Amino acid sequence: MTEKLNVFAVRTLTQKEYFAPGHRACQGCAEVLAVRLVAKALGRNVIVSNATGCMEIVSSPLPFTSWRVPWFHVAFENTAAVASGIEAGLKVLMRKGRIPRKKIVSLAMAGDGGTADIGLQALSGALERGHDFIYICTDNEAYMNTGIQRSSSTPFGASTTTSPAGKVQIGQITWKKNMAAIAAAHNIPYVATACPSYPIDLVQKVKKAAEIEGPAYIHILSVCPTGWRSAPELSIKLGRLAAETGVFPLYEVDHGKYRLSIDFPKLKPVKEYIKLQGRFRHLTDDMIEQIEKRIRKEYEELKEKAAKGARDDSNRG
Amino acid sequence: MVKRIGMEVSIAAAEAVKQANVDVISAYPITPQTHIVEHLSELVANGEMDAEFFCVESEHSALSVCVGSEATGARSFTCTSAQGLALMSEITYIASGLRLPIVMIIANRTLSAPLSIWNDHSDAMSIRDCGWIQFFVENGQEVYDHVFISYRLAEDREVLLPVIINMDGFTLSHVIEPFELIEQEKIDQFLPPYQPLYRLHPDRPITMGAFALPAIFAETKKAQEVAIQSSMPKILEVLKAFGDMTGRYYRPIETYKTEDADTLLVTMGSFGETASVAVDKLRDEGRSVGLMKIRLWRPFPFEDLKKVALKAKNLVVIDRAISVGMGGPVASEVKAALYGYDVRPSVYNFVAGISGRDVAPSDFIKMVDKAEIEIEEGNREGYELYGVRE
Numbered sequence: 001m002t003e004k005l006n007v008f009a010v011r012t013l014t015q016k017e018y019f020a021p022g023h024r025a026c027q028g029c030a031e032v033l034a035v036r037l038v039a040k041a042l043g044r045n046v047i048v049s050n051a052t053g054c055m056e057i058v059s060s061p062l063p064f065t066s067w068r069v070p071w072f073h074v075a076f077e078n079t080a081a082v083a084s085g086i087e088a089g090l091k092v093l094m095r096k097g098r099i100p101r102k103k104i105v106s107l108a109m110a111g112d113g114g115t116a117d118i119g120l121q122a123l124s125g126a127l128e129r130g131h132d133f134i135y136i137c138t139d140n141e142a143y144m145n146t147g148i149q150r151s152s153s154t155p156f157g158a159s160t161t162t163s164p165a166g167k168v169q170i171g172q173i174t175w176k177k178n179m180a181a182i183a184a185a186h187n188i189p190y191v192a193t194a195c196p197s198y199p200i201d202l203v204q205k206v207k208k209a210a211e212i213e214g215p216a217y218i219h220i221l222s223v224c225p226t227g228w229r230s231a232p233e234l235s236i237k238l239g240r241l242a243a244e245t246g247v248f249p250l251y252e253v254d255h256g257k258y259r260l261s262i263d264f265p266k267l268k269p270v271k272e273y274i275k276l277q278g279r280f281r282h283l284t285d286d287m288i289e290q291i292e293k294r295i296r297k298e299y300e301e302l303k304e305k306a307a308k309g310a311r312d313d314s315n316r317g
Numbered sequence: 318m319v320k321r322i323g324m325e326v327s328i329a330a331a332e333a334v335k336q337a338n339v340d341v342i343s344a345y346p347i348t349p350q351t352h353i354v355e356h357l358s359e360l361v362a363n364g365e366m367d368a369e370f371f372c373v374e375s376e377h378s379a380l381s382v383c384v385g386s387e388a389t390g391a392r393s394f395t396c397t398s399a400q401g402l403a404l405m406s407e408i409t410y411i412a413s414g415l416r417l418p419i420v421m422i423i424a425n426r427t428l429s430a431p432l433s434i435w436n437d438h439s440d441a442m443s444i445r446d447c448g449w450i451q452f453f454v455e456n457g458q459e460v461y462d463h464v465f466i467s468y469r470l471a472e473d474r475e476v477l478l479p480v481i482i483n484m485d486g487f488t489l490s491h492v493i494e495p496f497e498l499i500e501q502e503k504i505d506q507f508l509p510p511y512q513p514l515y516r517l518h519p520d521r522p523i524t525m526g527a528f529a530l531p532a533i534f535a536e537t538k539k540a541q542e543v544a545i546q547s548s549m550p551k552i553l554e555v556l557k558a559f560g561d562m563t564g565r566y567y568r569p570i571e572t573y574k575t576e577d578a579d580t581l582l583v584t585m586g587s588f589g590e591t592a593s594v595a596v597d598k599l600r601d602e603g604r605s606v607g608l609m610k611i612r613l614w615r616p617f618p619f620e621d622l623k624k625v626a627l628k629a630k631n632l633v634v635i636d637r638a639i640s641v642g643m644g645g646p647v648a649s650e651v652k653a654a655l656y657g658y659d660v661r662p663s664v665y666n667f668v669a670g671i672s673g674r675d676v677a678p679s680d681f682i683k684m685v686d687k688a689e690i691e692i693e694e695g696n697r698e699g700y701e702l703y704g705v706r707e
Contacts, residue, residue: 046519065524073527074385082381086388099518121378125375
């Protein structure tokens with residue numbers, strides 16, 4: 001129900017663009033759509049720290065920029081640390097009266113490689129220190145910028161240039177690292193998953209993250225036609241299928257309490273999601289069944305956590 | 318006469334950071350840098366210093382936090398040693414490329430392997446080309462003084478470069494020395510609050526850290542090279558202004574009894590004071606020996622160095638680091654400075670005191686003796702590791 005309403009509610013989003021058109025992202029890039037929505041959600045009072053990666057490369061070829069808000073790129077693995085420094089700098093300068101007091105969001109942005117692999121330590125440090133900032137991982141499930149190499153966020157079975165489907169190996173042989181769970185394990189106030197195929201949900205989560213004091217982590221699944229070997233016009237559909245099949249459930253962990261953003265009483269078969277992507281082309285029905293089994297189990301576990309959250313709520317009420 | 322008080326050099330360094338009104342401190346503990354951050358955290362914890370202090374999860378993040386805070390216009394400080402510096406080395410290049418006037422103290426320590434916590438300059442040499450202005454100081458007072466000099470210099474709008482103060486680990490960091498502290502009012506006058514040319518702020522959105530294609534990259538590097546080369550007059554100006562305030566005048570190249578000396582010892586860092594004792598002894602024996610101390614490592618003070626070096630017959634360059642397969646890095650710079658002259662001194666190079674091995678005045682005398690004999694025998698550009706058991 002809410003899902004249907006949200007289709008029309010997109011028109012309620014601001015017309016203002018803080019991430020300008022004319023960037024160099026690939027056709028059908030859902031990651032750049034996610035970034036555009038995040039920028040809309042946060043408005044002008046934000047400072048963005050962007051890790052090295054697709055979004056950095058497509059938006060900042062000197063002397064051009066797509067950014068209408070202050071934007072900073074330093075390196076690959078340290079975005080969370082840079083955003084910590086920005087938050088600290090603003091805080092101390094306001095305290096000492098050297099810049100006027102106002103709310104400015106420190107936003108860190110990185111891909112799955114910059115988050116789940118090389119940036120994990122800096123992220124953990126920043127979450128643990130409790131900086132008031134938002135960290136957004138735009139997850140396209142591999143190192144797309146360098147040519148589709150596997151990351152720890154690449155799903156099981158996916159063929160990438162460094163986990164190719166070969167004669168004796170099926171592609172990625174490890175399961176996707178659960179970054180949202182890792183972030184939640186830091187007991188930070190807010191963790192969420194989102195996808196630009198659900199734009200209102202995404203915008204609401206980013207706005208909530210901005211309002212909450214302390215660290216917030218949002219993990220955004222970002223369909224990548226180039227790396228997923230999918231048709232560019234299917235990007236929005238694929239994002240929806242990821243949620244509808246349970247492959248990428250949309251949920252929040254608000255002060256430790258789990259809540260499903262959209263609950264699907266009956267999940268669609270995982271095959272519907274997989275068959276539209278060339279990176280899974282080599283998988284047999286047996287393998288897909290194995291993947292589906294695991295996805296279902298994880299979805300049930302998540303539902304249990306959400307049910308517990310709801311019970312706690314009603315007990316308190 | 319200003320009252321002198323005894324203090325551990327690391328504590329004095331931290332006091333200088335406090336007096337410099339630093340806004341953000343971010344660091345990770347590593348021997349022998351620890352006493353500086355420990356004292357800074359005490360100052361913040363006791364409310365004696367108004368700063369944001371973060372003990373972060375790595376040196377890479379320590380400098381990254383400083384890069385973020387400095388970009389908002391907050392005066393930022395970090396310090397490290399050896400492995401820590403190696404870990405943050407990626408960000409040292411970025412900080413200078415972004416023209417962020419961060420100041421860092423390095424308590425110099427040996428790079429592994431084998432692991433060693435003791436002093437030499439191998440850490441500093443590993444980031445020699447990182448684009449920061451780099452000082453090597455000789456004693457505790459100089460550490461304290463250079464904190465103010467460095468911020469004033471770094472934040473000058475004609476400079477806008479980060480600055481490293483190299484101080485020998487343990488030899489300086491852990492010893493108690495007499496200090497002449499500067500009154501706060503004088504420092505506030507010498508070092509007003511940082512006013513950045515550009516800062517990250519929504520009121521005036523800018524993009525910082527854009528990537529450069531080959532068609533524009535070389536121009537950005539040229540701009541950086543011009544900035545550091547043309548910082549030399551500013552360096553002299555700031556050192557003069559500091560001297561006018563305190564009576565302590567520092568120069569890029571310091572000299573001791575170099576007038577009419579045939580042989581000059583060339584040192585960098587705390588070797589200087591020990592070597593001066595050796596020079597005194599040699600002078601007492603009627604030997605024509607002087608001492609040249611390199612304070613400013615980058616930008617390299619070619620002109621000042623040549624003025625002194627070209628008057629001598631022999632230079633005995635003592636390096637505290639080794640570029641394996643080549644020799645001492647300081648000697649290599651000195652030789653480069655003299656290359657264009659037909660009549661130039663011989664340069665004999667010793668690598669000594671690595672990993673904190675003690676180098677006494679008697680060792681400097683032995684090195685002078687050895688170098689003079691070698692040069693006499695025609696070995697005009699020799700190089701050896703001094704005092705190694707074989």
